[in-house]
Amino acid sequence: MRFHAIRNLLVAGASAVTLAACGGGGSPAFIPKAPITPPPPPPPPATAELGFIVAAAAPDQPFARMGGIVRPDSNQIAGVSTAQSDQAQLRYDSPSGQYQIQVPAGSSWEKLFYNPDQGNFYTQNNSPFIRFPESAATGYHYSALSTLFQGPSPVGVYAAGNAFGIPTPAGGVPTTGSATYNGSIAGFTTETVSEWGSWGAAQVNGNIALSFSFGGGTLSGTISPNINTYALAPLSFTNTVFAPGSTTFSGTFSTALPGANSFSGQFTGPAAQELIGSFVFPYTSPANGIVFHATGGFVAKQ
Numbered sequence: 001m002r003f004h005a006i007r008n009l010l011v012a013g014a015s016a017v018t019l020a021a022c023g024g025g026g027s028p029a030f031i032p033k034a035p036i037t038p039p040p041p042p043p044p045p046a047t048a049e050l051g052f053i054v055a056a057a058a059p060d061q062p063f064a065r066m067g068g069i070v071r072p073d074s075n076q077i078a079g080v081s082t083a084q085s086d087q088a089q090l091r092y093d094s095p096s097g098q099y100q101i102q103v104p105a106g107s108s109w110e111k112l113f114y115n116p117d118q119g120n121f122y123t124q125n126n127s128p129f130i131r132f133p134e135s136a137a138t139g140y141h142y143s144a145l146s147t148l149f150q151g152p153s154p155v156g157v158y159a160a161g162n163a164f165g166i167p168t169p170a171g172g173v174p175t176t177g178s179a180t181y182n183g184s185i186a187g188f189t190t191e192t193v194s195e196w197g198s199w200g201a202a203q204v205n206g207n208i209a210l211s212f213s214f215g216g217g218t219l220s221g222t223i224s225p226n227i228n229t230y231a232l233a234p235l236s237f238t239n240t241v242f243a244p245g246s247t248t249f250s251g252t253f254s255t256a257l258p259g260a261n262s263f264s265g266q267f268t269g270p271a272a273q274e275l276i277g278s279f280v281f282p283y284t285s286p287a288n289g290i291v292f293h294a295t296g297g298f299v300a301k302q
Contacts, residue, residue, distance in 0.1 A: 068295025161187025161296025187296015
């Protein structure tokens with residue numbers, strides 16, 4: 001009798017559990033499921049690196065380039081050139097998601113790898129060594145300025161200062177009003193210095209200022225260079241060439257010293273917001289009184 005009572009209690013308890021699970025009225029009860037956490041968003045595409053050097057870069061199109069190159073050779077300088085064919089080329093390669101460089105007289109494009117600790121880029125074999133003192137990272141949108149040193153190459157050992165940019169199209173330069181552009185220069189000189197037990201070209205850097213009268217078609221300005229650890233006196237522009245609406249300009253520097261002496265440039269950006277250029281000028285070294293040449297590239301913006 002006691003066994004049957006216990007069995008009846010167990011059956012009754014099981015029925016109660018079943019009814020509770022069914023909502024007590026014979027219809028199934030809603031049992032909510034745990035919310036599904038959405039997957040994290042995918043990482044940004046490789047093209048997110050596009051803006052690091054030239055913010056408004058067009059993928060797979062080489063940038064316009066201007067600059068100057070020197071070729072140090074065993075405590076001597078074999079040559080100086082601002083010819084475009086002697087300058088490096090830069091482009092952004094969208095399939096690889098990387099910037100690429102083609103050295104002067106080179107036939108292939110080399111990938112550049114970013115080093116966040118030093119703000120530098122390197123090719124696959126760490127040569128050439130290239131740095132961008134002015135770029136999208138420093139507030140430029142259509143232009144960038146670089147210094148580059150290359151070991152053995154199709155043109156031998158060389159050092160260069162190059163400016164890269166997106167050219168202003170015809171009709172993009174204002175034809176009224178005026179504007180002043182302030183910027184930086186970077187490059188090397190035919191003066192050699194001993195560093196880390198070997199000889200190399202001294203570096204040149206500094207500031208440049210250009211004032212345009214767009215309606216009058218005039219240009220004036222100054223360059224203020226520093227050679228390694230000493231500063232040179234500023235040089236004013238002379239013999240400038242600029243016409244209303246022109247996308248390019250040129251001139252020389254005010255010096256009586258003999259030798260190569262010129263600058264040239266072009267506007268960058270859809271409405272000439274920035275500019276790039278090349279320069280070469282002679283100077284007397286305070287170290288030994290000898291006349292050397294400085295050459296490289298420059299960038300500037302309004």
